[in-house]
Structures are given as C-alpha cells and as structure tokens.
Amino acid sequence: MNILVTGGAGFIGSHYVRHVLDTTNDRVTVLDALTYAGSRENLGEMLLSPRLEFVQGNILDPDLVAGLVEAHDTVVHLAAESHVDRSFLAGGHFLTVNVLGTQRLLDAAHRFGVERFVHVSTDEVYGPIAKGAASEDDPLCPTVPYAASKAASDLVALSAFRTHGVPVCITRSSNNYGPRQHPEKIIPRFVTSLIKGTTVGLHGDGRHVRNWLHAADNAAGIDLVLRRGVPGEVYNLGGGTDLTNRQLTGHILRLCGADWNSVEFIADRTSNDVRYAMHWEKAAALGYLPQHDFHDGLTATIQWYRDHPDRWAPLLRNPDSPRPHVVVAHADKNTAAPCARTQ
Structure with missing residues (x-):
C-alpha cells in the first residue's frame, strides 16, 4: 500500500x-x-x-x-x-x-x-x-x-x-496513553508535575471512569x-484497563514515588462525563487483541518522561496552552445526562 x-x-x-x-x-x-x-x-x-x-x-x-x-x-x-x-x-x-x-x-x-x-x-x-x-x-x-x-x-x-x-x-x-503524548493530557500532566515536584489537581471526587x-x-x-x-x-x-481517575492517580503516585499529599482535589470540569465503556467484540473478530499490560505500559511511559524533559518542558511554557480548569461544576453533573445509558 x-x-x-x-x-x-x-x-x-x-x-x-x-x-x-x-x-x-x-x-x-x-x-x-x-x-x-x-x-x-x-x-x-x-x-x-x-x-x-x-x-x-x-x-x-x-x-x-x-x-x-x-x-x-x-x-x-x-x-x-x-x-x-x-x-x-x-x-x-x-x-x-x-x-x-x-x-x-x-x-x-x-x-x-x-x-x-x-x-x-x-x-x-x-x-x-x-x-x-x-x-x-x-x-x-x-x-x-x-x-x-x-x-x-x-x-x-x-x-x-x-x-x-x-x-x-x-x-x-x-x-x-504512552510515550510522546502532549502534557496537556491527564497522564503526562500528572507525571510531569510530579517530576517537577509540584502538586496535581484531581477533578471532583475522582470517580470518573475511563478505559486506558x-x-x-x-x-x-x-x-x-x-x-x-x-x-x-x-x-x-477498547480492551485496555478500566480505572477511576482516583485509581489512575494512585498508580501514577506509586510509580513516581509520591503520595496523596501531592494531590489537590479541585472543582470538577464542566460536562465531565462520569463513565465511558465500549464493547469491542467486532474488532476482536478481525483479530484485534491489546498486548500491553497497563502496569508495564504506564511504568515505561513514566520512564520516557523522566528521560526526555527536553521534549515536554518547553511545551509547558506554550502561551497557547489553555488554563487547565476552564469552568467549574459539580462532580455528579452528568449522572442524569439526557442521553446517558443505564444498561
């Protein structure tokens, strides 16, 4: 091709x-x-x-x-x-x-x-x-x-x-997730903050669920x-690892040698969907099967950011970067969203 x-x-x-x-x-x-x-x-x-x-x-x-x-x-x-x-x-x-x-x-x-x-x-x-x-x-x-x-x-x-x-x-x-991701995203943002020795901000109560x-x-x-x-x-x-943002933060803290004193709970982002989940049997029928263990993949990702500050540090000074928390809202804002599925 x-x-x-x-x-x-x-x-x-x-x-x-x-x-x-x-x-x-x-x-x-x-x-x-x-x-x-x-x-x-x-x-x-x-x-x-x-x-x-x-x-x-x-x-x-x-x-x-x-x-x-x-x-x-x-x-x-x-x-x-x-x-x-x-x-x-x-x-x-x-x-x-x-x-x-x-x-x-x-x-x-x-x-x-x-x-x-x-x-x-x-x-x-x-x-x-x-x-x-x-x-x-x-x-x-x-x-x-x-x-x-x-x-x-x-x-x-x-x-x-x-x-x-x-x-x-x-x-x-x-x-x-993985190496080379822009530090505006949650995993590299948390990792680079902890490498710098600064705190990280966890939205709401940290119960939002994502598949990594x-x-x-x-x-x-x-x-x-x-x-x-x-x-x-x-x-x-799909088929990665389902984690709440609080669980994800715990993994990152342990692998970075930090504790929960490095975490600040902040007002939730507006329209922060409480959970994503997908069936992926259709792709599996083609032969799709994720190969990366989450712990190993996250460990290697964190090591990449430790080894390459020259790649991400300049991006933190980008004047076009948005403020990390644009609008505040309650953590449970979307639990009754009009299109939310219950089964």
Missing part, C-alpha cells in the same frame, strides 16, 4: 506510522500541520526511512489534499483537534478542522477512487454511559464540543460511504481495520 497518514506527527499518529514501518513494506506519507500537538520529533529516526515522506500542511488546504490523495491508494485520517479543555474555548475551530477537514479528505478520496479510508475517532462520541457498554450501532450522544465535532465527522464519513461508496471504516478508541489503552495497541487496531475491516462499518477499539 501507499498510505497517506494525516496527523502522523501527533501522538497516536506517530505510533501508527511506527507500526506500519515496523510490520509491513508499505510506503507512508505523513501530512501534518505541526500545530502545538504535532512534532517531527515524534517521528524521530523514522524520518530516515526511505519508505517515509513528510509533508507539512493543513487538511483544510483543498489543493494540497487533492494532490496527496491522488498519489496514494489509502488514507488513514488521524488529524484532528483533540483536547476537551481547548474545545470549550474554541468550539468553532474544532468544528472547522474536524468536520470540514474530514470532508475535504473524503471529497478527494471520492474524486480519485482511493481503495481504503480509515477515519480515526473516539469513544467520547457515545457520551456518558452509566452502566453497560456502547456498541458500534448505538446512537451518538456527545457532551462536549470536542466530542460533538468528532461525532459530526463520523457521520460525514459514513455519509461518504453511503452516498458515494467511498470505502470508509471508522475506529473509535478509548483513552490512549496503550497507543501502540490502538495503532495496531487501526491498521487491522485498514486491512481487514468492512467498508461502511465502525469498529470500537
């Missing part, structure tokens, strides 16, 4: 590029705008590979997108604005990048007849789930602007398949769907 990977210099994207280069003979072109969350350093030595080409550019540029898509038979679309706190402050920008950018790629895919197109999404599109787990055919009920923009882009992708026959598959993964999946396992799942998925279908990629 000749694969165009949008957002390939980002956190999950760089893990995906590594997976392809390590496990196949395919050629990869990375298209990345190199905004605050993307960096050539995420690709590292992969840039030496004769099978990798890097193009700096924006998925909103129709001429650039058309030229690149025409030269490739496959598209894996990861480029997106992805941070919840940022979406509170810039909802319109999230819609522009995540929805219009996806449409630009799909238009080019239709025009030039790509053979495969994988649109990478998130479990947050299902919204809060009080009990049970979401299946791929469940209705979408996003809460925050980020999740709404991803849900909209999912529907745009599926419409391209149904209307034009663009061979689209969608993956929806749970929360990812190593980015390398997500990358393997995305590639599996690319090669074996049925066009027009959605595949959940």
